[in-house]
Amino acid sequence: MKRINSKYIDTGTTWLSDHCLLVNERGLIERICTSAEADALHRQIEFEEELNFPQALILPGCVNTHSHAFQVLLRPTTGQPRHFQDWVDRFLYPLVLAQDEDTLYASALLVFSQMLKQGITTVGEFFYLNNLPDGSSSRQRNVQAVLQAARDLGLRISLVRALYDQGEKEGQKRFKEPWQQAIEQTRQLALQYQKHARVSVLPAPHSLHGASPDLIQAAAALAEELDTPWHIHLAEQQSDLQLAQERYGTTPVGALDQLGVLDERTVLVHAIWLNEADKDRVAAKHASIAYNPLTNMALGDGIADIAGWVRRRVTVGLGTDANIQTDLFAEARTVEYLQRTQNLAMGCIPAARSLYRMLHLNGGKVLGLPVGELQPGMAADFLAVNLEHPSLLPAAYAEEVETAVLNQLIFSAWPAEAIQAVFVGGETVVEAGRLTLVREENVAEEIRRILG
Ligand SMILES: [Zn+2]
Known part of the structure; x- marks a missing residue:
């Protein structure tokens, strides 16, 4: 003792x-x-x-609910993209195509070490580089490189394993798998680390654009089987509303509800562009939010209604997402300052303790871990x-x-x-x-x- x-x-x-x-x-x-x-x-x-x-x-310790470690390599280009799609096409996808086990390990070691030094003790690493450059499976070798960096440093990691089965762009070859393979590899990874003290695995259909209805439903079922939450990027950009309308004839939240998967295991990453009725629906289903204000600012995504989520007693955890910074206290500060800027008011969310609990306690819930x-x-x-x-x-x-x-x-x-x-x-x-x-x-x- x-x-x-x-x-x-x-x-x-x-x-x-x-x-x-x-x-x-x-x-x-x-x-x-x-x-x-x-x-x-x-x-x-x-x-x-x-x-x-x-x-x-x-x-x-702070619980970082949403990170893409390799994106730390984009830090030097933060000032260059003209808009979100330009960032994806001219910066993110070329970087994605250049990754291998060595670069994944090095970037994870860099960003995870900075997280630890800034008081982050658990990271939810949303990992989607599952394939080799030719589109064939890396057979878990890519993901193991990232897990190794966390294990070397002593950082607790929840590997939020992304599932992706749609998309025709060159960069998407690195993520896209037949949905049954995505599910099976996630299950295998989860079973491998089932008894590990500091590594856990949970499923994450990437988004409504990256994951098919079959895959989203199978991921939610896998989360139930593994008894974990499951994460999905949702309503980050205004254009996500149009996509949901085209594919599902409804809103992004409506699409999840239509698929029968919106419940207390669901974690919505971003959840910025939601109407009031959908916010009520998320609250009624006891889903949670992983919010990344600094990245949302950097990418021109928008401002989530965090005061509204707190008022509805929805659990909000914080993430460093693109990892331009790795300071969860800075994310918490930004949550409130954005609400003040948007609402022309102060004290939108009480610092002690509503904002404070977003640093750790809520993060533990969002990752389904006994931490925080x-x-x-x-x-x-x-x-x-x-x-x-x-x-x-x-x-x-x-x-x-x-x-x-x-x-x-x-x-x-x-x-x-x-x-x-x-x-x-x-x-x-x-x-x-x-x-x-x-x-x-x-x-x-x-x-x-x-x-x-
Ligand atoms: Zn993300």
């Missing part, structure tokens, strides 16, 4: 002072107790390790933030310290250096800003190797 002492602990729902975390050998939270209780326990059992964070707040909250039996995934770091002052000295700290964490930008340590499954994966399981220099070396 490990004992971790910190000035403050926030469990995700409750602020505690003078408490400590006890972490067991399985990497789970055993107990959260007062220092006096831990001292008493210490007389009976030997703690294998004791760590002290006297100036810190410990909070649950510090409770006995949950994964010991957390970070220690130094509240004495100048970028986080003066919140630690406010009278209402809980509200002040949660507000400042979300609304004022602060650097990764303020994070003293990051833990996944009770293991230290970042310490004083440096990776502990991978040599720091390896990350840049891998990029040099594939591009240099």
Whole structure:
């Protein structure tokens, strides 16, 4: 058992002072107790390790619900596309065609290491490069390269395995499979990692344009079989409304409902262009949202009605999607600032705790994992933030310290250096800003190797 002492602990729902975390050998939270209780326990059992964070707040690790790791390689071109389709055709698809196992590993190592350093302990990696350049199956080798990067770093990964069976463009050869093959490979991958402590798999028909009705229905059935959520890109661009109208004669949400698949396992990625009746329908079916505000801004997608989702008590998790940045606190900040800009108001979503829970607790639900909250039996995934770091002052000295700290964490930008340590499954994966399981220099070396 490990004992971790910190000035403050926030469990995700409750602020505690003078408490400590006890972490067991399985990497789970055993107990959260007062220092006096831990001292008493210490007389009976030997703690294998004791760590002290006297100036810190410990909070649950951030859960990134939507990422495409390889798109980090597009960072240098962010200023160039003229519109979404131009980005897809002139930047995304050429990049897609150039990927192999080596580049997938290197880009994942780069972006996942940055996520960890910024306090993300779980990534939902929406992975769709299932084929070789000639369109034949990579036989899971591409996906294993990405999983390997996460495993090397100690990052928890939920592999959101994309299923894609429609499209005639050259780039789409890298994703397109017969739908039965897509389902079977996803099932095999899920079974392979069924007992793995840090890897899980869930199905994701790519979108209404990439997945046929048969595939969407089979993916929803597979999610039920595996007892996981399932994800789908939905209503990201206004043009998605026209596509749903042409293919299904209804709205994007209407299409899912028509297929009989919209339920509490469904996670809608983006969900920007929805009418009020469809928002009510999503809420009534208890589906959830994976929202990526910074990417949506960068790609000119639009602004989702997050205030409306919160009002309807729909679970909203956050994602870094194209990975132009890998900071979930920045995503949370952007959620509220976009609502303010659109609604010409302030306080659209309360920072403490509605926005705050989007960082971790809601993400755990969106990925169907026991993460995102510090409770006995949950994964010991957390970070220690130094509240004495100048970028986080003066919140630690406010009278209402809980509200002040949660507000400042979300609304004022602060650097990764303020994070003293990051833990996944009770293991230290970042310490004083440096990776502990991978040599720091390896990350840049891998990029040099594939591009240099
Ligand atoms: Zn996406």
